[in-house]
Amino acid sequence: MLTALMTGRALTASELAQEAGITPQTASSHLAKLEAGGLIEPEKQGRHRYYRLSDPDVADVLEGLQGIAARAGHMRVRTGPKDPALRRARICYDHLAGDLGVQMLDSMRRQKLVRQSKQAIELTGEGKRFMAEELQIDADALTHPRRPVCKACLDWSERRHHLAGTLGAAMMDRFTELKWAARDATPGSRVVNFSRTGEKRFAALFGAGE
Amino acid sequence: MLTALMTGRALTASELAQEAGITPQTASSHLAKLEAGGLIEPEKQGRHRYYRLSDPDVADVLEGLQGIAARAGHMRVRTGPKDPALRRARICYDHLAGDLGVQMLDSMRRQKLVRQSKQAIELTGEGKRFMAEELQIDADALTHPRRPVCKACLDWSERRHHLAGTLGAAMMDRFTELKWAARDATPGSRVVNFSRTGEKRFAALFGAGE
DNA sequence: TTCATAGTTCGATGATAGCCGAAGCATCGA
DNA sequence: TCGATGCTTCGGCTATCATCGAACTATGAA
Numbered sequence A, B: 001m002l003t004a005l006m007t008g009r010a011l012t013a014s015e016l017a018q019e020a021g022i023t024p025q026t027a028s029s030h031l032a033k034l035e036a037g038g039l040i041e042p043e044k045q046g047r048h049r050y051y052r053l054s055d056p057d058v059a060d061v062l063e064g065l066q067g068i069a070a071r072a073g074h075m076r077v078r079t080g081p082k083d084p085a086l087r088r089a090r091i092c093y094d095h096l097a098g099d100l101g102v103q104m105l106d107s108m109r110r111q112k113l114v115r116q117s118k119q120a121i122e123l124t125g126e127g128k129r130f131m132a133e134e135l136q137i138d139a140d141a142l143t144h145p146r147r148p149v150c151k152a153c154l155d156w157s158e159r160r161h162h163l164a165g166t167l168g169a170a171m172m173d174r175f176t177e178l179k180w181a182a183r184d185a186t187p188g189s190r191v192v193n194f195s196r197t198g199e200k201r202f203a204a205l206f207g208a209g210e
Numbered sequence C: 001t002t003c004a005t006a007g008t009t010c011g012a013t014g015a016t017a018g019c020c021g022a023a024g025c026a027t028c029g030a
Numbered sequence D: 001t002c003g004a005t006g007c008t009t010c011g012g013c014t015a016t017c018a019t020c021g022a023a024c025t026a027t028g029a030a
Helices: A013-020 A024-036 A056-071 A099-110 A125-135 A165-177 A196-206 B013-020 B024-036 B056-071 B099-110 B125-135 B165-177 B196-206
Strands: A040-045 A048-053 A090-092 A095-097 A114-117 A120-123 A151-154 A161-164 A181-183 A192-194 B040-045 B048-053 B090-092 B095-097 B114-117 B120-123 B151-154 B161-164 B181-183 B192-194
Touching: A013 A024, A013 A048, A024 A040, A024 A048, A048 A056, A056 B056, A095 A099, A095 A161, A095 A165, A099 A114, A099 A161, A099 A196, A120 A125, A120 A151, A125 A165, A151 A165, A161 A165, A165 A181, A192 A196, B013 B024, B013 B048, B024 B040, B024 B048, B048 B056, B095 B099, B095 B161, B095 B165, B099 B114, B099 B161, B099 B196, B120 B125, B120 B151, B125 B165, B151 B165, B161 B165, B165 B181, B192 B196
Parallel strands: none
Antiparallel strands: A040 A048, A090 A095, A114 A120, A151 A161, A181 A192, B040 B048, B090 B095, B114 B120, B151 B161, B181 B192
16 A cells, blocks of 8 residues: 555555555555655545555655565565546536646646645735736635635645645636636536637646746 | 664674563564574674674665654664773683784785685785784684684674684784783683774884874 | 535444463572 | 583464454545
8 A cells, every 4th residue: 555655646445455455444544554654745625535645755764665676685566547538627516626636736836826835825026016906806806705815735646735725726817707718518527628729728837837 | 683783883782682672582582583584694703693784785775774764753773882881802712802903914914915705705825925024923824624724703892793713712822922902810800901002013014004 | 406426434243452360381599 | 421501393272463354544536
């Protein structure tokens, strides 16, 4: 289970159970121990519990152990992820998720448009300016009684955070208005299709980091 | 046992057993497993079996694990070494051991007088010259049918290698002839006492490294 | 509200890891 | 050659751990 988490992605308890080839009950007990030992950290998301390695140090130690194990001739093979095409862009409730969603939040962090600590995300002054100038979004108008402006939402396919909250929704709305992207016509589909120009504009603002 | 080995020193099977608070039989089984796993390496020395961590990587991983354990509030305390005054210089069979013996071999390696790989030590051309000029020892005359000229011998107190073999014995003989050092008068004592001038001359040739 | 799903807790069971006593090798010293 | 010491192997015991079935809680969907 730990090696499965070494990709940096977060996995649910059941997925980890399946990965390890044990029942959920057994996995639950092991996960509790790993958490008590400070090796992993849970993140609640609806009725799921996503687990991730609690620290880069843990990944380092595991990597070292794998190296030693490899020298001793003991090695496990890991299967890579296998996912459909909607990994790239889709709707999560009302905001952008998938590869592009994760990429967007990553880029926003790099550009210091937001500050993130754990689940809490805060828009910086620079971020507000950016939203107003580039996307014509008035961040101050997004406050809502029961919903935060910014929120980290764990991405189903990427298992990394993307941006939720009223700002996430407003940005998705703007992308739609600007005809950069549109929800797939197929009923029930969550796929988001980006137009050619939309993709370019999006990349100009939130291009994959160096 | 592994944390006991993290000092870099080699420890005997019985010492590791005592350190762990278990019987030698139990320790033997664990040591066999650790060796099979490539974590430790044995070195036979007479009827002792000295174990050391097989690799700096192993020490790194252990250190990482200890760090994680410390964060989780689980930690072990380790007792330091405790040894008598004969740690400094003593006779090991017929050659110099103890702090000064280890220091001597270290210095010889640094000065490229010898080349060492594992237990095997070889005198370099530079080394032969050094022996002839500084200590009036003809290295070529030291060959022996059943004994190597140079041999790494694991030091009891320092748990590092010092120089054994006919060369080690010849050097100790020379030190005695030159009145640099003498075996302690007490019968049965293995202590070697260095004279004031002897200590200086020795330090001039094999001074502690920079 | 009711049902389905994700996850946990509890209890029982079977496997095994750790442990030690006794005995067997190997090495050293006399 | 013989005894002492360091270490290992063997056999058996016990405690513990991983495992799963059954039952329970929480969240989301209908």
